[in-house]
Amino acid sequence: MSEDRCALVVDDERDIRELLVLTLTRMGLRVETAATLGMAKSQLANAKFDFCLTDMRLPDGSGLELLSHIADKYPEMPVAMLTAFGNVEAAVEALKLGAFDFVAKPVDLKVLRNLVQHALDLRTERKLAPKAPEPEKRMHGDSPAMAQLRQTIGKVARSQAPVYILGESGAGKELAARSIHDHSPRADGPFVPVNCGAIPPELMESEFFGHKKGSFTGAHADKQGLFQAANGGSLFLDEVAELPLSMQVKLLRAIQEKSVRPVGGQAEEGVDIRLISATHKDLSALVDEGKFRHDLYYRINVIELRVPPLRERVEDIGTLTTMILAKLSERHQMPNTKISNEALDALHAYPFPGNVRELENILERAMTLSDGQAIYPEDLNLPKVAPPAVSVPTETAAPDSPQERAFDAPIAPQSVGTPTGALPEALEQLEKQAIESALLENRYNKTKTAAQLGITFRALRYKLKKLGLD
Numbered sequence: 001m002s003e004d005r006c007a008l009v010v011d012d013e014r015d016i017r018e019l020l021v022l023t024l025t026r027m028g029l030r031v032e033t034a035a036t037l038g039m040a041k042s043q044l045a046n047a048k049f050d051f052c053l054t055d056m057r058l059p060d061g062s063g064l065e066l067l068s069h070i071a072d073k074y075p076e077m078p079v080a081m082l083t084a085f086g087n088v089e090a091a092v093e094a095l096k097l098g099a100f101d102f103v104a105k106p107v108d109l110k111v112l113r114n115l116v117q118h119a120l121d122l123r124t125e126r127k128l129a130p131k132a133p134e135p136e137k138r139m140h141g142d143s144p145a146m147a148q149l150r151q152t153i154g155k156v157a158r159s160q161a162p163v164y165i166l167g168e169s170g171a172g173k174e175l176a177a178r179s180i181h182d183h184s185p186r187a188d189g190p191f192v193p194v195n196c197g198a199i200p201p202e203l204m205e206s207e208f209f210g211h212k213k214g215s216f217t218g219a220h221a222d223k224q225g226l227f228q229a230a231n232g233g234s235l236f237l238d239e240v241a242e243l244p245l246s247m248q249v250k251l252l253r254a255i256q257e258k259s260v261r262p263v264g265g266q267a268e269e270g271v272d273i274r275l276i277s278a279t280h281k282d283l284s285a286l287v288d289e290g291k292f293r294h295d296l297y298y299r300i301n302v303i304e305l306r307v308p309p310l311r312e313r314v315e316d317i318g319t320l321t322t323m324i325l326a327k328l329s330e331r332h333q334m335p336n337t338k339i340s341n342e343a344l345d346a347l348h349a350y351p352f353p354g355n356v357r358e359l360e361n362i363l364e365r366a367m368t369l370s371d372g373q374a375i376y377p378e379d380l381n382l383p384k385v386a387p388p389a390v391s392v393p394t395e396t397a398a399p400d401s402p403q404e405r406a407f408d409a410p411i412a413p414q415s416v417g418t419p420t421g422a423l424p425e426a427l428e429q430l431e432k433q434a435i436e437s438a439l440l441e442n443r444y445n446k447t448k449t450a451a452q453l454g455i456t457f458r459a460l461r462y463k464l465k466k467l468g469l470d
Helices: 014-026 037-046 063-073 088-096 109-127 144-156 173-182 201-209 245-257 283-288 294-300 314-331 341-349 355-369 402-408 423-441 446-453 457-466
Strands: 006-010 030-034 051-055 079-083 101-104 163-166 191-195 234-238 274-279 303-306
Touching: 006 014, 006 037, 014 030, 014 051, 014 109, 030 037, 037 051, 037 063, 051 063, 051 109, 063 079, 063 088, 079 088, 079 109, 088 101, 101 109, 144 173, 144 303, 163 173, 173 191, 173 234, 173 274, 201 245, 245 294, 283 294, 314 341, 314 355, 341 355, 423 446, 423 457, 446 457
Parallel strands: 006 030, 006 051, 051 079, 079 101, 163 274, 163 303, 191 234, 234 274
Antiparallel strands: none
16 A cells, blocks of 8 residues: 555544554554544644544544534545444444444454555545446436436445435336445445345345355355355345345344354354345335334435436436337347337326336337337337336425326226126236236236235246236
């Protein structure tokens, strides 16, 4: 590490300061120290620092005051907090105010060195051209909602704080998570996405934390868990609301201790990850119902990021349509397909309960069914009435447009569609509509769809084939 980098250590305990100075000096840093808030402000005014490590409690103030001072006067400087062991609330408050990360006392020197290295990497990357694509290369759209989202992603990426992404199915939560990772100091590390709803409960501990050979029947070799696979990078837990309560306890401990114990293992293994989680459900409501642990909720929801549904950014549909058609033409090695103005108007009028993912599916189907090199309204085959989307908590405001008001209104019984023909055909139509709606709501996860419909997985497979939905 370059000798011209300097760190400021702020702590009123002499032994702690000496330990931190020794550790950081061995990393090649010049280190200055301060025992009080006033001394720290004076040091900052008289010298240039690349990193600050401060205790939460100081004789003449708090580390949070120093954090706010640095954020105001020296916004490019990463700040990490020293907190008392188990004081999660103080650590979370520091992260919300802009701290880069925190270290619990007694200090784990390996964790500290990793933290400092990430902080200095962040400082360097802010000065250099970004290696990853800009957020707009992933998060497409020119609407105010998307501009705000990209701006927030840019800020969130600079921190180490856990991020909680909420948004409807198909809105782009994983794209947002990847953008955060790509613009963080961890961009060179792994990005490990996992759908929590797709892992059987009995295998969750092994999947998350790994296992040792012989720890259970079928464990023929050591296996690395998702936490270990994401070491040095970001772990994205999609549909985190699907975690059973027993697993939530173990996840909370792994996050707080920054270490995991493989199934059948005797010792814990340190892990250095940034946690990003997401769900389409109202997690706060699940906390109130006792279905999600409140302590885990507050630990993962340090920074909240909402991905807007497509119906809230209708002006992006044209841009997205052009981009998706170009991608599909390249994938299928077909001439570029255009879309007629009438078809585009039809897309603008449709509420898209499945969001961008549904738009992609509609366009791919239309592209396949169209006769020429242009898509017309009849090629889109849009549903007469969209299935209801899962609600996501938003700012309390009245719907702005008639389209939004219509979408938010309760669906009348006849809106499902009136079956026609003889009774067997009518029942088949209703069955097909129910299965299609459940598939869409569960993101085409057949196991969850079967459970929701109250039938076996094998029965669902049979019905999908019978109804031409396979």
